[in-house]
Amino acid sequence: xxxxxxxxxxxxxxxxxxxxxxxxxxxxxxxxxxxxxxxxxxxxxxxxxxxxxxxxxxxxxxxxxxxxxxxxxxxxxxxxxxxxxxxxxxxxxxxxxxxxxxxxxxxxxxxxxxxxxxxxxxxxxxxxxxxxxxxxxxxxxxxxxxxxxxxxxxxxxxxxxxxxxxxxxxxxxxxxxxxxxxxxxxxxxxxxxxxxxxxxxxxxxxxxxxxxxxxxxxxxxxxxxxxxxxxxxxxxxxxxxxxxxxxxxxxxxxxxxxxxxxxxxxxxxxxxxxxxxxxxxxxxxxxxxxxxxxxxxxxxxxxxxxxxxxxxxxxxxxxxxxxxxxxxxxxxxxxxxxxxxxxxxxxxxxxxxxxxxxxxxxxxxxxxxxxxxxxxxxxxxxxxxxxxxxxxxxxxxxxxxxxxxxxxxxxxxxxxxxxxxxxxxxxxxxxxxxxxxxxxxxxxxxxxxxxxxxxxxxxxxxxxxxxxxxxxxxxxxxxxxxxxxxxxxxxxxxxxxxxxxxxxxxxxxxxxxxxxxxxxxxxxxxxxxxxxxxxxxxxxxxxxxxxxxxxxxxxxxxxxxxxxxxxxxxxxxxxxxxxxxxxxxxxxxxxxxxxxxxxxxxxxxxxxxxxxxxxxxxxxxxxxxxxxxxxxxxxxxxx
Numbered sequence: 001x002x003x004x005x006x007x008x009x010x011x012x013x014x015x016x017x018x019x020x021x022x023x024x025x026x027x028x029x030x031x032x033x034x035x036x037x038x039x040x041x042x043x044x045x046x047x048x049x050x051x052x053x054x055x056x057x058x059x060x061x062x063x064x065x066x067x068x069x070x071x072x073x074x075x076x077x078x079x080x081x082x083x084x085x086x087x088x089x090x091x092x093x094x095x096x097x098x099x100x101x102x103x104x105x106x107x108x109x110x111x112x113x114x115x116x117x118x119x120x121x122x123x124x125x126x127x128x129x130x131x132x133x134x135x136x137x138x139x140x141x142x143x144x145x146x147x148x149x150x151x152x153x154x155x156x157x158x159x160x161x162x163x164x165x166x167x168x169x170x171x172x173x174x175x176x177x178x179x180x181x182x183x184x185x186x187x188x189x190x191x192x193x194x195x196x197x198x199x200x201x202x203x204x205x206x207x208x209x210x211x212x213x214x215x216x217x218x219x220x221x222x223x224x225x226x227x228x229x230x231x232x233x234x235x236x237x238x239x240x241x242x243x244x245x246x247x248x249x250x251x252x253x254x255x256x257x258x259x260x261x262x263x264x265x266x267x268x269x270x271x272x273x274x275x276x277x278x279x280x281x282x283x284x285x286x287x288x289x290x291x292x293x294x295x296x297x298x299x300x301x302x303x304x305x306x307x308x309x310x311x312x313x314x315x316x317x318x319x320x321x322x323x324x325x326x327x328x329x330x331x332x333x334x335x336x337x338x339x340x341x342x343x344x345x346x347x348x349x350x351x352x353x354x355x356x357x358x359x360x361x362x363x364x365x366x367x368x369x370x371x372x373x374x375x376x377x378x379x380x381x382x383x384x385x386x387x388x389x390x391x392x393x394x395x396x397x398x399x400x401x402x403x404x405x406x407x408x409x410x411x412x413x414x415x416x417x418x419x420x421x422x423x424x425x426x427x428x429x430x431x432x433x434x435x436x437x438x439x440x441x442x443x444x445x446x447x448x449x450x451x452x453x454x455x456x457x458x459x460x461x462x463x464x465x466x467x468x469x470x471x472x473x474x475x476x477x478x479x480x481x482x483x484x485x486x487x488x489x490x491x492x493x494x495x496x497x498x499x500x501x502x503x504x505x506x507x508x509x510x511x512x513x514x515x516x517x518x519x520x521x522x523x524x525x526x527x528x529x530x531x532x533x534x535x536x537x538x539x540x541x542x543x544x545x546x547x548x549x550x551x552x553x554x555x556x557x558x559x560x561x562x563x564x565x566x567x568x569x570x571x572x573x574x575x576x577x578x579x580x581x582x583x584x585x586x587x588x589x590x591x592x593x594x595x596x597x598x599x600x601x602x603x604x605x606x607x608x609x610x611x612x613x614x615x616x617x618x619x620x621x622x623x624x625x626x627x628x629x630x631x632x633x634x635x636x637x638x639x
Contacts, residue, residue, distance in 0.1 A: 001046065001152040001501075002151065006120060008203050013161060015041075022043055024335070025043075030043055033059055047072045048074060049074045050248070061094045066122060067119050069094065069118070070119075071092050071097075072116050073114045076113045108212050114135040116130070116136055116150075117130045118150055126202050129200075129201065133514070135493070138153070140192055142191070154338035163187075164634055166634055167186060170185060172455075173462075175590060175624070176442040176458060177446040180465035180466065182461060196211070217521045225527070232519065235516040236262075238516075240266050248361075250366055251366070252277065252280070252367070253279070254300075254314075255303075256304055257557050259368040263371070263510055277314055281316065282353060288565045289562070289607045296558035297558065300557055303550045307547060315360075319349070321351065325348065326566070326622040328348055328351065330345070341492065345625070355503060358503050364506045365508075368511045369512070374521070375541065376535050377528040378529065381474040381479065383398060387421050444612050445619040449590055452590060477524070564606065571603055577625065578628070581628040587632065596624045599621055
């Protein structure tokens with residue numbers, strides 16, 4: 001993690017307070033330097049490669065030109081880039097600085113990895129800020145007449161004296177359960193730079209560019225199905241190799257689904273033959289009720305145990321967070337991340353898994369968070385895409401394979417292909433004519449006050465970001481790629497960084513490895529949807545690696561099915577808290593306290609398989625309570 005200050009005017013900020021705040025979670029690791037009106041702070045550990053120990057490399061790295069580089073994160077292709085530049089230094093800050101001198105903003109297209117970087121250029125009176133595309137540490141940015149400052153956490157900038165005044169647009173976006181990669185930030189005057197953004201700042205202004213774009217990933221064409229599979233597996237192996245290199249004891253999150261289990265099997269292939277792989281699986285708490293929608297399975301244990309029996313080096317650990325709820329750990333994450341994204345109250349299972357991994361001695365946790373949008377894509381865009389391509393036989397076969405849809409295939413064809421192929425105005429007119437309600441994530445999972453004045457603009461922005469905002473499925477590869485590219489972050493990296501700070505363990509998602517993402521996003525739809533079988537590529541990749549019942553399972557895991565038990569035992573306390581929040585003008589303006597109070601007052605006697613109802617308790621109630629707490633946390637009024 002890094003923090004940087006360049007004072008245009010002396011006395012504009014307290015650099016030592018900034019550095020101390022940055023190192024809140026690990027004060028003993030802080031490396032700090034000041035020179036010529038600039039301050040540089042670095043806390044190595046959760047983002048850097050452990051092969052580069054804190055004792056190596058100057059902070060900041062000094063280039064022959066006089067430029068000074070502050071870098072946090074990792075290079076996946078460090079040796080290749082260093083070789084192209086004729087360098088022998090293993091310090092990523094040095095290599096990155098020379099790359100920028102050679103290639104300018106094109107560096108972000110050539111360097112593969114996850115990083116945030118600041119280059120101070122006294123000779124030019126300029127500061128360059130950059131955040132890598134696809135995956136990156138957060139980078140928050142402030143510019144004023146007196147200074148330019150950047151840090152991986154907002155608290156380090158607030159420590160400079162910048163007021164902690166929440167930006168209601170950002171708060172509302174997450175409250176309405178419609179997060180995307182929008183410009184702006186959580187605090188007025190502090191911008192959260194988007195993935196892939198480069199900002200060159202001077203005393204008089206700034207120049208911005210975003211040189212790398214995932215939205216234009218070209219389609220991949222290979223000669224056979226086998227070639228597609230082999231290429232995907234080779235890239236996944238490469239991603240695993242570059243992810244675990246330098247770590248002493250990797251562990252991984254493991255579910256009963258395809259993505260994490262396939263990744264775990266590739267990790268076993270790339271680790272020393274004698275080394276165990278600890279895995280961590282979240283389970284519902286005992287006594288949760290066992291009600292489940294038929295499209296999901298709630299308990300991951302049977303499949304994980306079968307997978308572990310197939311791979312004896314798997315050391316499976318199960319965590320149920322007994323007695324815990326979504327509220328546990330919120331205040332710590334408010335402090336460590338400086339925000340409350342919509343996903344915050346849903347990540348409480350990870351607290352137990354991170355803690356278990358720390359107890360086991362893991363220094364790295366590997367995830368497969370983008371599995372469903374890369375190699376394990378379900379390909380359901382084919383329902384419309386095949387129709388546009390006049391591949392009617394393929395459309396029919398794809399619809400015939402919808403095991404959970406009891407309608408005749410011709411009715412599915414009308415509903416899922418013909419109608420959704422219509423241009424947006426005609427599709428909306430059809431829905432009005434047939435009185436078909438449009439999907440409304442905000443009304444189900446959101447907790448935003450419907451009277452908030454910016455609601456219409458917020459929904460327009462969400463619709464522009466996601467082609468599937470109203471329609472359950474994308475309509476083409478291009479549609480899906482563009483939407484996914486606009487939702488790569490949505491403040492999720494800040495949240496995972498908060499967990500990493502709390503538990504002192506690095507986290508890396510191998511399915512975000514850039515060459516792997518580019519390859520998977522370029523694949524034709526029939527690599528994912530073939531003959532009525534969804535997730536076709538992942539199922540082929542699982543052959544011989546997964547138990548057959550696990551590999552062919554059509555249902556998906558559902559990790560929060562025990563919501564009724566966890567919320568029910570704290571219902572009275574949550575009701576009292578929401579009623580108290582309702583008296584706070586700032587909270588009441590944004591959070592729909594009345595609706596959430598009504599939901600808790602009419603709490604069902606048992607769990608339900610009705611997803612629209614379940615999501616209100618699983619997502620809307622926790623989201624509203626967490627955001628209300630966060631607003632009061634920032635105000636200093638929490639009790």
